[in-house]
Amino acid sequence: MAFTCTIPAVPTVQQDDDVVRITRWDFAPGAVTGWHRHGWSYFVVMLTDGVLRIHNGTDVTETALTAGQSYGRKPGVEHDVMNGSDHPIAFVEIELKQPDRL
Structure with a gap:
């Protein structure tokens, strides 16, 4: 269900x-979140x-994004x-742990 890779994202x-958790993720080429x-x-x-390659357990998709571009997702997303x-x-x-308190 995940990519095979020995390089972890940091x-x-x-x-x-x-209320919130903010995390910076740094990826070497080929690095994965797990x-x-x-x-x-x-x-x-x-x-x-950069290009984000997403494995959802069944399919792999690639999305090219530019610096400053953003997107959001609802709870429950599973992926690598x-x-x-x-x-x-x-x-x-x-x-957003408690979005109503922001």
Whole structure:
């Protein structure tokens, strides 16, 4: 259900409280997050241009994104994310634990 890879993406938690968790993710070429499930709604903001390769357990998709571009997803998403670019990429992930308290 996940990519085969020995290079882990590097998460750096910037804030984690009762309301929100903000994590910067840095990926070498081919690095992966590992299979995981999102328990909260979340947003991703790209810090660099890059290609995200997403494995959802059945299919693999690729999406080219540019620095500053963002997207959001509802809770329950299960996937593994890989840097499909030939260069390092990074994004910030913002998970909303209690969106009504923001």
